[in-house]
Amino acid sequence: MDATRSIEEALEQFGQDFAARFDAATSEQTLRDEKASVLGKKGKLTEILKLMGKVPAEDRRRIGEQVNALKDAVESRFEARLEALRRQRREAELNAPPFDLSMPPRLLAPRGHRHPLSQTQDDLLAIFRDLGFLSVEGPEVELEENNFTKLAFPPDHPATDMQDTFWVDVQGAPSGARTLLRTHTSAVQVREMSSRPPPMAIVSSGAVYRRDDDITHSPMFHQVEGFLVDRRVTFGHLKAVLDAFATRLYGPGTRTRFRPSYFPFVEPGAEVDVSCVFCGGQGCRVCKQTGWIEILGCGMIHPAVFEQCGLDPEAYSGFAFGLGVDRIAMLRYGINDIRLLYENAPRFLTQF
Numbered sequence: 001m002d003a004t005r006s007i008e009e010a011l012e013q014f015g016q017d018f019a020a021r022f023d024a025a026t027s028e029q030t031l032r033d034e035k036a037s038v039l040g041k042k043g044k045l046t047e048i049l050k051l052m053g054k055v056p057a058e059d060r061r062r063i064g065e066q067v068n069a070l071k072d073a074v075e076s077r078f079e080a081r082l083e084a085l086r087r088q089r090r091e092a093e094l095n096a097p098p099f100d101l102s103m104p105p106r107l108l109a110p111r112g113h114r115h116p117l118s119q120t121q122d123d124l125l126a127i128f129r130d131l132g133f134l135s136v137e138g139p140e141v142e143l144e145e146n147n148f149t150k151l152a153f154p155p156d157h158p159a160t161d162m163q164d165t166f167w168v169d170v171q172g173a174p175s176g177a178r179t180l181l182r183t184h185t186s187a188v189q190v191r192e193m194s195s196r197p198p199p200m201a202i203v204s205s206g207a208v209y210r211r212d213d214d215i216t217h218s219p220m221f222h223q224v225e226g227f228l229v230d231r232r233v234t235f236g237h238l239k240a241v242l243d244a245f246a247t248r249l250y251g252p253g254t255r256t257r258f259r260p261s262y263f264p265f266v267e268p269g270a271e272v273d274v275s276c277v278f279c280g281g282q283g284c285r286v287c288k289q290t291g292w293i294e295i296l297g298c299g300m301i302h303p304a305v306f307e308q309c310g311l312d313p314e315a316y317s318g319f320a321f322g323l324g325v326d327r328i329a330m331l332r333y334g335i336n337d338i339r340l341l342y343e344n345a346p347r348f349l350t351q352f
């Protein structure tokens with residue numbers, strides 16, 4: 001058989017084969033392998049072309065054209081199959097059952113959250129911040145003068161009995177100064193009023209300490225203190241702020257009641273009740289059938305306190321209030337024993 005004839009036959013055979021092999025490839029990789037086995041160095045077509053040398057000159061051009069046409073056919077078949085394979089794969093992805101994004105993940109460790117006291121404290125501070133109060137912090141270890149003396153508790157004043165104190169020795173404390181764990185956040189009033197010029201509206205929260213321990217008293221508990229100093233501040237301003245606070249805390253329709261009370265650093269002083277959030281004032285177990293719940297102490301800052309802090313009581317007036325965070329948290333979450341807040345038992349904390 002002459003060379004022209006045999007190369008033509010081989011090309012024809014090849015033309016029939018490669019298409020079927022490309023179409024049988026089911027992955028991009030096998031398709032590429034097939035292509036290499038056709039066009040590559042050791043490929044089928046390359047093999048055939050080796051016969052070219054024996055083809056008589058007059059046939060070469062014709063055979064050459066056939067070869068080029070076949071090469072083009074191989075390329076376009078390859079591209080078409082590649083495209084088809086990619087489309088198939090994409091369609092398979094689109095038709096596959098979707099990932100269930102709503103399925104809860106398997107957690108490696110249970111997720112934590114803030115302690116109910118911290119939540120309550122942050123909520124209380126946020127209300128006063130919204131009312132324009134600046135939030136500051138004060139130290140838990142205080143000077144006696146900030147905690148008592150400058151707040152107009154005279155030495156051995158019977159009022160100090162209300163706040164049975166933990167005394168502590170602090171290295172480096174001013175000589176002769178007595179130091180203690182602050183019994184209330186009111187000490188922050190002294191610090192701020194002594195160090196910044198009025199007007200000021202300040203709120204502060206943190207731990208306080210008293211030698212007390214029963215189901216409603218813990219030796220450490222938390223308070224929020226607020227005070228405002230300016231010219232011509234009246235009791236009316238105090239009422240407006242506390243009414244706004246009660247409404248924000250317990251919702252519209254919450255009423256407040258101011259009862260005269262005594263604190264050495266205010267005059268007049270008052271205790272504030274809110275209409276019971278549980279019964280709306282009808283009387284229930286929580287409010288002990290009174291319809292009212294006591295939530296804070298307050299009053300107009302005593303002139304003696306201004307003097308102690310270097311402010312002129314003729315020029316300035318102001319109000320102050322203090323409330324127990326633990327008590328508010330207990331009311332809010334229906335907790336009846338304050339000690340639960342400090343035991344950190346997971347079975348308790350996970351309920352909030």
Ligand code: DAH
Nearest residue numbers: 184186297298299320321322
């Ligand atoms: N410091 C007081 C206490 O711990 C609470 C208090 C009462 C704070 C009246 C005040 C206030 O600022 O005006 O019992």
